[in-house]
Amino acid sequence: MSDDLRPTIFALSSGRVPAAIAVIRISGPRAGDALTALGVKTPEPRKAGLARVRDPQSGEIIDEALALWFPGPNSETGEHVAELQLHGGRAVVAATLAALGKIEGLRPAEAGEFTRRAFENGKLDLTAVEGLADLVGAETEAQRRQAFRQMKGALGRRAETWRERLIQALALVEARIDFSDEGDVPEDLVRPALEIARTLAAEIGGALNDGTRGERLREGLVVAIAGPPNAGKSTLLNRIARREAAIVSPYAGTTRDVIEVHLDLDGWPVTLLDTAGIRETDDPVEMEGVRRAQDRAAGADLVLWVEDAGGPQAGEGGPGNTTMVQRGDGVPFRPGGAAGAASAGPGAGQNGPISWRVHNKADLLGHFKRNDFGFITNLNNESVLLSNEPLKNVVNQSLLHNNEPIIENIEHEFIISAGTGEGVDALLRALTDFTAKFLAGTESGLITRERHRLVLSQVYQALTRALSLTGQEDLLAEELRTAAAALGRLTGRVDVEDILDVIFRDFCIGK
Numbered sequence: 001m002s003d004d005l006r007p008t009i010f011a012l013s014s015g016r017v018p019a020a021i022a023v024i025r026i027s028g029p030r031a032g033d034a035l036t037a038l039g040v041k042t043p044e045p046r047k048a049g050l051a052r053v054r055d056p057q058s059g060e061i062i063d064e065a066l067a068l069w070f071p072g073p074n075s076e077t078g079e080h081v082a083e084l085q086l087h088g089g090r091a092v093v094a095a096t097l098a099a100l101g102k103i104e105g106l107r108p109a110e111a112g113e114f115t116r117r118a119f120e121n122g123k124l125d126l127t128a129v130e131g132l133a134d135l136v137g138a139e140t141e142a143q144r145r146q147a148f149r150q151m152k153g154a155l156g157r158r159a160e161t162w163r164e165r166l167i168q169a170l171a172l173v174e175a176r177i178d179f180s181d182e183g184d185v186p187e188d189l190v191r192p193a194l195e196i197a198r199t200l201a202a203e204i205g206g207a208l209n210d211g212t213r214g215e216r217l218r219e220g221l222v223v224a225i226a227g228p229p230n231a232g233k234s235t236l237l238n239r240i241a242r243r244e245a246a247i248v249s250p251y252a253g254t255t256r257d258v259i260e261v262h263l264d265l266d267g268w269p270v271t272l273l274d275t276a277g278i279r280e281t282d283d284p285v286e287m288e289g290v291r292r293a294q295d296r297a298a299g300a301d302l303v304l305w306v307e308d309a310g311g312p313q314a315g316e317g318g319p320g321n322t323t324m325v326q327r328g329d330g331v332p333f334r335p336g337g338a339a340g341a342a343s344a345g346p347g348a349g350q351n352g353p354i355s356w357r358v359h360n361k362a363d364l365l366g367h368f369k370r371n372d373f374g375f376i377t378n379l380n381n382e383s384v385l386l387s388n389e390p391l392k393n394v395v396n397q398s399l400l401h402n403n404e405p406i407i408e409n410i411e412h413e414f415i416i417s418a419g420t421g422e423g424v425d426a427l428l429r430a431l432t433d434f435t436a437k438f439l440a441g442t443e444s445g446l447i448t449r450e451r452h453r454l455v456l457s458q459v460y461q462a463l464t465r466a467l468s469l470t471g472q473e474d475l476l477a478e479e480l481r482t483a484a485a486a487l488g489r490l491t492g493r494v495d496v497e498d499i500l501d502v503i504f505r506d507f508c509i510g511k
């Protein structure tokens with residue numbers, strides 16, 4: 001489309017009104033005309049100017065604002081961009097948007113359209129666009145840093161270098177094919193091409209072999225609170241979230257849906273899930289809740305298995321209710337806490353998530369202490385809590401997910417009172433520590449999305465196939481071409497129409 005035919009778009013780019021200031025952006029060939037139509041003198045480029053914004057038809061003053069002018073192509077979208085900083089009232093914004101809508105050649109922007117134009121004008125590649133989306137969505141420091149790096153081209157630049165080297169290799173192979181009949185063409189064009197392919201395969205393989213840490217950081221560590229009914233799971237979630245996110249009641253089977261809260265632990269993102277109490281039940285709704293609980297616990301990075309430290313209360317324990325805490329049998333209590341969390345990690349080689357046992361309702365045990373041998377005892381030195389029972393032996397049917405126990409790999413035990421808050425700080429410290437260790441190094445991950453992984457796997461496979469070919473130069477060229485095309489899709493250089501809509505759909509209007 002020629003530049004003059006391209007519609008000029010406008011939108012409210014700042015947050016929800018009312019607010020102190022509202023920013024309206026206008027991008028396209030008629031952005032300057034739009035300012036004129038509103039009675040605003042176009043300010044010097046990149047310098048704020050006072051602007052009396054008028055309705056183009058009635059001439060009535062709508063607001064006194066600031067105007068900014070970024071002539072293309074040195075603007076964010078690559079087009080002419082004008083920006084109005086208005087008072088952020090609903091009526092002010094509505095009147096200004098209505099006034100802009102009356103101007104010939106202007107129309108409201110669609111979601112992500114400013115960024116899309118920046119992409120189309122070569123201001124951002126696709127990985128940078130995704131980084132920008134992540135930056136807007138980042139909830140913690142670590143996520144912000146990763147998104148910022150991606151927006152600045154961490155993966156995009158690398159992918160471009162890879163593509164250039166591939167094209168170099170391809171050129172060598174094609175030269176060999178073209179001149180194969182001519183005696184004076186050096187035999188050895190293929191060998192350096194294969195050498196490039198080998199190095200690239202190693203580098204891309206290395207990037208893929210990253211334990212999916214970039215995606216992890218984007219999504220955050222998933223911690224599921226699970227355990228028997230009425231153990232105080234929802235009470236614990238509320239205490240950690242510092243709000244009443246989940247319903248707490250004395251009735252076993254209160255929680256049915258999975259409740260999700262987002263935490264920022266020292267800059268690291270954690271999604272904390274509260275789940276239905278796990279037991280056998282005839283209630284179809286509760287059954288579905290238990291199924292979801294098992295599902296989410298099995299998929300979590302860490303399970304906080306919460307139990308009532310005093311055992312199930314009379315009348316509350318259903319037939320499938322388990323208690324893994326027994327009294328009076330002297331296995332030492334292994335205290336949790338930040339220092340004890342040293343071995344936290346992704347649990348290489350283990351099946352199922354790492355679990356910590358959390359004995360709740362410590363306040364109901366009366367006063368207790370740890371004796372010289374590390375047992376939790378009452379003041380009469382009688383052991384009140386046993387917490388080191390090998391768990392696999394007591395896992396019952398209801399704790400299985402696809403016939404796999406969902407709790408194993410027990411690392412730590414805690415004794416807390418979610419009700420009074422006692423011990424919760426230590427649990428949180430250990431959780432922060434665990435998260436930091438679990439996500440450590442994630443910031444250096446190049447791959448931050450499934451899309452990146454998919455495309456790079458295709459590149460890797462094509463390279464691997466290329467390296468296995470001997471003396472078949474046509475096929476070799478084809479594989480190298482496939483790999484280069486895939487890399488082009490990663491940055492959006494070629495053949496991307498179909499994925500554009502998917503990527504830009506996630507943006508808000510005005511971005």
Ligand SMILES: Nc1nc2c(ncn2[C@@H]2O[C@H](COP(=O)(O)OP(=O)(O)OP(=O)(O)O)[C@@H](O)[C@H]2O)c(=O)[nH]1
Pocket residue numbers: 228229230231232233234235236247248249250251252253254255256275276277278360361362363364416417418419420
């Ligand atoms: N004394 C005491 N009571 C607690 C504590 N934690 C929870 N409770 C009580 O235990 C009961 C159950 O708490 P919930 O948080 O609903 O337990 P839950 O594990 O989420 O229960 P379900 O969702 O039904 O599985 C409520 O009456 C809570 O007030 C605690 O640390 N001390």
Ligand SMILES: [K+]
Pocket residue numbers: 229230248249250251252253254255
């Ligand atoms: K309950």
Ligand SMILES: [Mg+2]
Pocket residue numbers: 233234235246247248254255274275276277
């Ligand atoms: Mg609950």
